[in-house]
Amino acid sequence: MAKTKKTSVEPSEEKVTLEEAAIVAEEMPVTAADEVAEQPAAAEETAASFGDKVKAFGGKIKEFFVGVGVKTKDFFGNLFKKDKKTKEEKLGEMAVVAAASDGQIETVVATSLLESKLSAKEKFGRFCRSQSGWLFVLPAVILMAVFTFWPILSAFINAFKQNYSTLTGKYDGWGFENFIRVLKGDTGTGGATFIQCLVNTMVFTFISVPLSTLLALLISVALNSIKPLQKAYQTIYFLPYLTNSLAMGAVFATFFAVIGTTKNTENVGIVNQVLQGLGLLPNETFINWLGTSSPKWVISANLTIPWAKYIVVIIYEVWSGLPFKILILFSALQSVNKQYYDAAKIDGASKNTVLWKITTPMISPMISYLLVTGIMGGMKQYSAIVGLFGEQMGIDYDMGTMVGYIYRYIEDGHMGYAFAGSLILFAIIMIITAINRRISSKKVSY
């Protein structure tokens, strides 16, 4: 043991390198350390014999560890300070490393050597330095702790407090009352219920997302088949991505709005006029897309389906969902191996067959990704509806979405209901994710 110590303690310059080696050794697979631990009786003897070996190898081993230290990037020892060695020295070391072909056995020795050499204080200092990564992530961790992790925890706690008052912090015991009231619509908010908003959100999402994905697929396939003007079209299609959903919602509202007769002019809106022009609507009649007397189906006291308004929302959602989907699908299409198409051509496959039997399966991971993100985004939609129907989200939230209704609870000061609502939203998103996992593992070919 003493011998080995002597060999390792040499010039001061080596100290740094040994530290590096020690850190490398810490990163080594556990098995190496276990090997030593398993034979405590033989440890001394082997250490001694190895000590001779070490001596025999001389400086070469140390150089080896210097090399390893450089190779396996350890940031800890010299995070902010410059390496004082010259370039030539370093290159020399690395050359030696390249020459050295020794395996684990030296590492084991070095580990035991260094462990015994360092005092507790040094060990602690080294540990601290090795954890300096925490300094880098600290701002993010603190911010997330306050504004992400804690709120999630708090949502799960507060949703189950009955009659929770945020002002006084008082509540009457625990239970599911918030959830029951939210789902029953018994929250004293008036107007449309949470269930109405849930149905709205579902309908918007599950119609508009597949529709826009399909349209995006067709457009990207068409885009992929042309050469001239391809870039120009791509740019135009991407344009709606960079918009303010509230602003564009307001623009879409003007397409559908029936402006009425306050100025003795009748403007039934472009969409109605186009429909009349195409003969889809009889002359002199029009659909009141956005107004209070918009056509709707009444399902029950708590649930109506204002289908005309739904169409407006779905058209907007398809339009605003297209850019992202086209961008993704187009780049996916371009990475499909051309050989498949050549093979299909030789087999005489029709365009239709190629599209549905080759192209679509090849980019199915992207399609599934778009569907999932689209549905998740759709579940959280809010601002577009405000742009289309105003801050009351239609007539007293009859076009509300879940998120919109949650914010309504906040604005009315019903925090408990808001928390319960957000948990319901969370549960729905989780269910969708789970379903997607199950489907995509079967249907999507990666």
Next chain:
Amino acid sequence: MAKKKTETTNNLEVEQIITEMPVEASATEMPKTVTLDVSTDFDVERQRKKQRAAKITQNVFVYIFLTICAVLAFLPFYWMVISSLKTEPEYRQSNPTFFPHTFQWKNYPAVLAQSDNNGSNFWQILLNTLVVGFFSTTIGVFVTVLTAYALARMNFKGKNALFALMLATMMIPGEMYTLTNYLTVSAMDWQDTFTVMIVPFLVSVYYIYLLRNNFMQIPNSLYQAAKVDGLSDFGYLVKVMIPLTAPTLVSITLLKFIGTWNSYIWPRLINTSSWQMITNWVTRGFSDKDIMYPNKFGDSIYSSESLTTLKMAAVCMVSLPLFILFIFCRKYIMRGVSKSGTKG
């Protein structure tokens, strides 16, 4: 006879294939049953022309389809601009015009001159948005870079657990923490400062994830080379990693700023009087006491109701910066967005 007919059609198909096949394939892989003695009753040139015609018609259809879709995609923007320049009576006339008869440029000054209940007008709100955007973007990107670097290149205890925890929060709808954040900032009395707009949104797990992946793609050999040249780790981050991932950083910066520009829910919820944001400004109604409109008897009256033309002018002004960004940074934005897709 019938047999012969089938054979000719068969030959025809083969001929079609041959025209598009590499030479060596046609020589080696040809089925034996098919003979190539079709030169007598089969005109290759004519067939080729037919194919070309079919291809052209197909292309025409593709272009028509793409053009229709492009027009529909672009229409809202066009309508927004021309509506903002129309006079209100023209906007309301029963046959909509697709090009303004008279350009009413004063719609814009009329919108700019209006102030809301708190006395802040467009310029004040624009300044608010720019200030908030600047700080939240710069600080946010700084935090993102540090975190991504640590997660990509440094080793510390609990790194993987931390990263997994961060990614897990991406599953949770933002509304769930907006509620508590609202309570938190109320408790901290931040409501009327601009901190309230910035601090809760500094960390974006998604951008950290994106940048981390980018950092990890940089080969180790670069790090070794930098070490040989005597560069510290922080120096390596600043001098090597950041320049190499500059495109991603630009994308993140742009998307973050656009996020601030488009933020609506949080400002509305907080409802500060002095830090209103631009998107909230659009939702209000715009009326104009200076613009006179004829009523049905021909008298000029002023309207106190909110006017669509003015609203469209406001919408245009809010959309304009996004357009400018799009024109100058299209490459970065598209790259950033598409990256998000391929990495997801």
